[in-house]
Amino acid sequence: MHLVNLICEHAVKAYSTIYVNLIVSFQMSVEVERKFLCNADILKTLEEIGVCVGQRQFRDQYFDNPSFDLTLRDTWLRKRKGCWELKCPITANVTEEPSGVQSEGAALCSRYREITNLPEIQRRVKDVLKDICGDGETDAGRSQGDESWLSEMNLVCFADFTTVRQSFTLEEKGVQIDLDQADFGYHVGEIEVLVPEAGDVQSALEKIERTAGKLGLTGDQQVDGKMHVYLQRNHPEHYARLLREHVL
Numbered sequence: 001m002h003l004v005n006l007i008c009e010h011a012v013k014a015y016s017t018i019y020v021n022l023i024v025s026f027q028m029s030v031e032v033e034r035k036f037l038c039n040a041d042i043l044k045t046l047e048e049i050g051v052c053v054g055q056r057q058f059r060d061q062y063f064d065n066p067s068f069d070l071t072l073r074d075t076w077l078r079k080r081k082g083c084w085e086l087k088c089p090i091t092a093n094v095t096e097e098p099s100g101v102q103s104e105g106a107a108l109c110s111r112y113r114e115i116t117n118l119p120e121i122q123r124r125v126k127d128v129l130k131d132i133c134g135d136g137e138t139d140a141g142r143s144q145g146d147e148s149w150l151s152e153m154n155l156v157c158f159a160d161f162t163t164v165r166q167s168f169t170l171e172e173k174g175v176q177i178d179l180d181q182a183d184f185g186y187h188v189g190e191i192e193v194l195v196p197e198a199g200d201v202q203s204a205l206e207k208i209e210r211t212a213g214k215l216g217l218t219g220d221q222q223v224d225g226k227m228h229v230y231l232q233r234n235h236p237e238h239y240a241r242l243l244r245e246h247v248l
């Protein structure tokens with residue numbers, strides 16, 4: 001190959017690697033959140049000190065294989081408003097209390113890595129399932145709407161519900177409060193902070209704790225999310241197993 005072509009090819013490869021890395025890192029963040037049950041007093045406080053930034057409705061469809069190998073590994077694949085999202089446990093690169101001692105408020109918060117880049121989602125799902133379905137083909141060349149990867153990995157929809165969400169912000173920067181009403185009759189609130197990859201989870205936990213204080217949240221029990229209640233009602237055996245295996 002001509003030397004100039006070779007140099008150009010290397011340059012293009014290097015740039016596209018940087019570009020792909022940038023896209024992946026922009027689409028991977030850590031979601032730190034605390035759920036709460038919203039009563040009339042909390043709602044009143046929220047309406048007094050918060051700003052309602054909108055109401056929207058969305059349908060969530062969650063996918064797993066028939067033996068629930070993703071969710072048993074605390075890995076949650078869903079399609080919301082036509083976009084794929086994956087929530088999975090956080091590992092390294094996350095700054096949290098160095099002593100390892102958690103405050104009571106921090107213990108009530110969940111932390112998940114949230115991924116929205118489809119090739120990265122497919123790579124991670126494949127990685128979790130590789131012991132079950134082996135190493136498949138790469139996904140290069142697949143078109144955007146092509147969902148054949150689902151059947152190839154034996155993934156089927158196990159939960160399908162719609163949520164009406166009212167969102168609020170307070171003065172605290174980067175904090176969002178959502179009040180969710182699921183169509184199967186469960187209401188839950190959440191205080192949420194999105195931390196960029198390798199960001200400061202400790203400061204997110206502190207923001208959530210301050211916000212919880214302002215809203216007058218009491219109680220030291222973890223509050224069930226929508227999926228907890230959905231699984232209890234629709235897949236009770238799997239729900240019991242997730243509890244037994246300390247996933248939920």
Ligand SMILES: Cc1ncc(C[n+]2csc(CCOP(=O)(O)OP(=O)(O)OP(=O)(O)O)c2C)c(N)n1
Pocket residue numbers: 035076087110112190192222223224225226227228247248
């Ligand atoms: C309190 C708590 N919540 C979820 C989990 C695990 N989990 C179960 S289902 C599940 C996926 C759904 O996550 P969740 O944040 O509950 O849903 P939602 O509020 O609709 O998503 P958002 O719009 O905020 O992205 C997770 C992570 C857990 N272990 N503990």
